[in-house]
Amino acid sequence: MSACRLVISQIDHTRHGKTSHFLSRKGLSLWLDLDQLERINRMSALFSVDKFNLLSFHQRDHGVNFKSKESLVKLSEYARARAIELCPGEDMKSVYLLTFPRIFGLVFNPVSVYVLCDKSGAERVHIYEVRNTFGDIHSYIGKVTSSRTIMVAEKRLHVSPFFANSGHYRLKIRVLGDRMRLLMRYMQDDKVALTATLRGEMCDLSNKTILSGLFSTGQWPLRPLLSIHVEAFKLWLKKVPFFSRPDPPGKWSPAKDIGKS
Template structure:
């Protein structure tokens, strides 16, 4: 298995209430072995680790490095293992993978990135759902095992959703496919469903170019899409919620609910 792969995907956001709204688009993500970033940097002349390129990845965009003002204070593989030791102290983490959007010509915004921590037998021991908002805040929901996770929403994501209710979170992945499900409910009533379903391919120069063109990706596209959809929701008179003070804790527990 290569140190880095591309994930071409279809992303769907569906708001169920108080006003129905749907967004569907193609996406291009990275699937990275965080212990082998030096190897990943050699897979394509169009891809870099920690430097400028057509496509790149920078550890400063995630975890404690992002919180510290985009300074490298801890390798992400070490960070994930540190969380694993707190959440499941008996687990021995052999490999840490990350699903995330790449930088495109140096620009990136990641609404959610997902870490998967595996033991030596390839079993998932921990999943970290790292969430960001457009205000520069970050919070992670940490779930033990390869299962459906349930988490109380304590972090402001959208001004058109309150900080209440709960998430259902589930990631599945194989050697050639992956999916991510986010179900958000208020008072047990489905409010929003977001899904990513993708196919993995080798990261090389040809696939970088065809992937960017095929997904219609360009620098700043995620933020552009977010603000465009926000305008549409405003036009539909969806209630607006001001940004509260972010939670002090960098992460919170997501409860294991069993496989569904």
């Protein structure tokens, strides 16, 4: 597998219930092997790691480095440290990350997903790193017991002001060859309140795929952040109830898994 791949995707958000709402757009993401960042840094003249470029990936945007003034912690080490807490004594051979790239140095990542695999290549731990527009971050971490595992996590981080900070998530990511699938389902009172999906095709990182990916998706700096505020304004016009932001939680919380999809 290539050390870094671009994910050209279709991203859909569906709000269920009395006041339904739908958003669909194309997305441009990265699928990185966090143990090969030095190699990734040399894959394209238009892409850099921890430096400015047309497209770039910065470890400061994630994990324990987010908003930290301390020395940089390698994300591969951070993810393995979290995994050891769930799987003591297990060796995580590889750590992959799905996230949005910086474009001209700017990015907003609503969710990034770490996938940690053991020596046999089997997925063992998933970390769903969620951010909100208030500048808060929280990670939901759980074991993977089978290819059909869905993580179930109590909602801790206030994400949308149009949902109360209650309920739980059902989370699933799956990589099949060149295809990427991500499902995030938000449940309230055992009913689906919101469904977010990412369905993408992957290609190796290169000058050509970077340019074609930007052109085909229409991705530009901070588009996800602007899109969130535009959709929030539409929900406000629909008179959807507004919930104030509570105090943010700690950095991470454990999830549980269920062996069915």
